[in-house]
Amino acid sequence: MDSFSERLVAAVGATGPLCAGIDPSAALLARWGLTDDGAGLAEFGSRCVEAFAGVVPVVKPQVAFFERHGSAGFAALERVIAEARTAGLLVIADAKRGDMDSTMDAYADAWLGPDGPFQADAVTATPYLGIGSLRPLFDVARANARGVFVVVRSSNPEGRPLQEALTAGGSSVEDGLLADLGRLNGSEPGTPGPFGAVVGATLSPSAFVLSQFNGPFLAPGVGAQGAGPADVAALFAGCTPGSVLPSVSRSVLTAGPSAEALRSAAARARDDLAAAIG
Amino acid sequence: MDSFSERLVAAVGATGPLCAGIDPSAALLARWGLTDDGAGLAEFGSRCVEAFAGVVPVVKPQVAFFERHGSAGFAALERVIAEARTAGLLVIADAKRGDMDSTMDAYADAWLGPDGPFQADAVTATPYLGIGSLRPLFDVARANARGVFVVVRSSNPEGRPLQEALTAGGSSVEDGLLADLGRLNGSEPGTPGPFGAVVGATLSPSAFVLSQFNGPFLAPGVGAQGAGPADVAALFAGCTPGSVLPSVSRSVLTAGPSAEALRSAAARARDDLAAAIG
Numbered sequence: 001m002d003s004f005s006e007r008l009v010a011a012v013g014a015t016g017p018l019c020a021g022i023d024p025s026a027a028l029l030a031r032w033g034l035t036d037d038g039a040g041l042a043e044f045g046s047r048c049v050e051a052f053a054g055v056v057p058v059v060k061p062q063v064a065f066f067e068r069h070g071s072a073g074f075a076a077l078e079r080v081i082a083e084a085r086t087a088g089l090l091v092i093a094d095a096k097r098g099d100m101d102s103t104m105d106a107y108a109d110a111w112l113g114p115d116g117p118f119q120a121d122a123v124t125a126t127p128y129l130g131i132g133s134l135r136p137l138f139d140v141a142r143a144n145a146r147g148v149f150v151v152v153r154s155s156n157p158e159g160r161p162l163q164e165a166l167t168a169g170g171s172s173v174e175d176g177l178l179a180d181l182g183r184l185n186g187s188e189p190g191t192p193g194p195f196g197a198v199v200g201a202t203l204s205p206s207a208f209v210l211s212q213f214n215g216p217f218l219a220p221g222v223g224a225q226g227a228g229p230a231d232v233a234a235l236f237a238g239c240t241p242g243s244v245l246p247s248v249s250r251s252v253l254t255a256g257p258s259a260e261a262l263r264s265a266a267a268r269a270r271d272d273l274a275a276a277i278g
Numbered sequence: 279m280d281s282f283s284e285r286l287v288a289a290v291g292a293t294g295p296l297c298a299g300i301d302p303s304a305a306l307l308a309r310w311g312l313t314d315d316g317a318g319l320a321e322f323g324s325r326c327v328e329a330f331a332g333v334v335p336v337v338k339p340q341v342a343f344f345e346r347h348g349s350a351g352f353a354a355l356e357r358v359i360a361e362a363r364t365a366g367l368l369v370i371a372d373a374k375r376g377d378m379d380s381t382m383d384a385y386a387d388a389w390l391g392p393d394g395p396f397q398a399d400a401v402t403a404t405p406y407l408g409i410g411s412l413r414p415l416f417d418v419a420r421a422n423a424r425g426v427f428v429v430v431r432s433s434n435p436e437g438r439p440l441q442e443a444l445t446a447g448g449s450s451v452e453d454g455l456l457a458d459l460g461r462l463n464g465s466e467p468g469t470p471g472p473f474g475a476v477v478g479a480t481l482s483p484s485a486f487v488l489s490q491f492n493g494p495f496l497a498p499g500v501g502a503q504g505a506g507p508a509d510v511a512a513l514f515a516g517c518t519p520g521s522v523l524p525s526v527s528r529s530v531l532t533a534g535p536s537a538e539a540l541r542s543a544a545a546r547a548r549d550d551l552a553a554a555i556g
Binding site: 023025026027062068069070072073074075077078096097098099100101103104105106107109110116117118126127128130131132133151154156157159160161162163164165166168169172173176 | 305382435446450
């Protein structure tokens with residue numbers, strides 16, 4: 001099977017540069033006239049898959065909104081991921097998991113393992129316990145042609161003090177993580193490996209030159225959170241075509257529940273981004 | 279209802295200073311002769327609850343091992359938490375969640391909300407997106423007399439570079455988080471508030487004087503990970519009685535599956551810790 005990054009670059013090249021969030025918050029469930037329970041979550045997800053298939057290359061279910069309903073929510077998530085993959089969409093599970101040792105093995109098995117319950121193409125992870133603690137996730141991802149996006153620079157202002165703190169090596173935490181991920185990918189810039197970075201589109205660049213990174217970028221913060229296509233284009237100037245994946249959630253999902261309206265909103269966001277970042 | 283910290287200090291005072299992990303890894307399920315599926319997880323958890331009730335004040339299910347089996351695993355976790363609380367045990371869900379905005383609201387509802395599926399007494403959280411991003415979790419915890427333990431100093435060496443990085447304010451990330459949590463608790467040292475810190479028992483002290491912290495401590499790394507009762511006593515010298523909760527998992531769980539053997543192992547670990555930290 002092709003690697004995750006090969007599949008990602010091909011899908012973005014074929015369909016356009018947009019990851020559509022599947023964020024069934026209580027507010028959006030109510031707005032769509034759905035029940036706030038496992039059945040409502042599954043229906044929300046199915047409608048997203050139906051609307052987004054063929055329009056965007058990647059969907060990103062936000063795990064928290066499914067977890068809010070416990071086992072019933074996770075049953076819905078299992079179904080939504082399976083439906084999305086059947087529809088030809090790549091799936092990034094936005095789980096932001098992060099632990100160590102056998103615990104990290106278990107998260108890796110859950111999200112990226114060959115027999116795992118969720119079968120995502122990639123998962124997001126947080127590095128507070130150190131990039132080395134995520135090693136089991138990287139190993140399972142590589143062995144199964146899947147990907148990992150590590151949160152490096154989140155799109156919220158509260159993350160700045162920690163992410164800009166200076167490590168003993170002299171670089172900021174976030175720049176150090178990009179260097180670490182680059183070493184783990186082991187490839188040349190321009191040839192993205194399976195280990196990507198979440199870099200918020202709302203923020204100014206740091207010292208690390210993003211075009212020199214050899215992994216994919218997931219860029220939240222577009223749309224309702226404030227960044228526009230021009231911000232994305234400026235931040236990721238010179239990056240490998242197809243390796244930059246801006247993510248939009250609320251500003252598309254509030255167009256629902258009509259499949260036609262969702263599809264139009266997603267296509268418009270995609271085309272605006274494609275025009276800006278090429 | 280009494281606050282989480284009041285309940286924690288009372289329970290530790292009555293039963294002893296030990297949190298027993300419920301870690302149904304694939305290896306431990308096999309060792310206990312249980313199936314590696316939702317039924318095996320539920321049975322493992324039930325046996326832990328039966329063995330630990332009355333012997334330790336707090337249990338800590340490790341969410342990753344349940345998540346490994348998806349919705350079936352979470353159904354088992356819901357059952358195990360309910361059984362533990364019915365048996366009079368306090369439950370800390372070791373989920374290490376961390377996100378922002380409405381996503382963090384959803385995690386807060388899931389783990390600590392009055393109508394949530396899991397109904398833990400407290401949950402662990404990671405602060406990579408900034409302590410401010412966890413605000414929804416703190417708000418829900420306080421409103422429902424529950425607690426939060428933020429991972430500050432993890433017990434693994436890979437966490438050191440990030441956790442020791444220097445923030446613009448001049449303190450390390452970990453010391454800055456302790457100061458932030460102290461402000462959120464808002465109480466005097468000696469009167470622990472609901473927001474605690476995970477501080478690994480395997481590591482040397484930092485500049486922050488832990489006895490001046492006004493929240494509870496969860497201290498993993500005891501037993502199989504290498505720290506002994508004397509290490510715990512030295513690290514937390516002068517801290518409020520009942521506010522320090524060392525956590526032991528593998529070294530007790532490998533004594534199973536016999537309830538009597540588990541109970542003896544937990545009681546021995548508890549008594550060793552009580553003798554050291556008083």
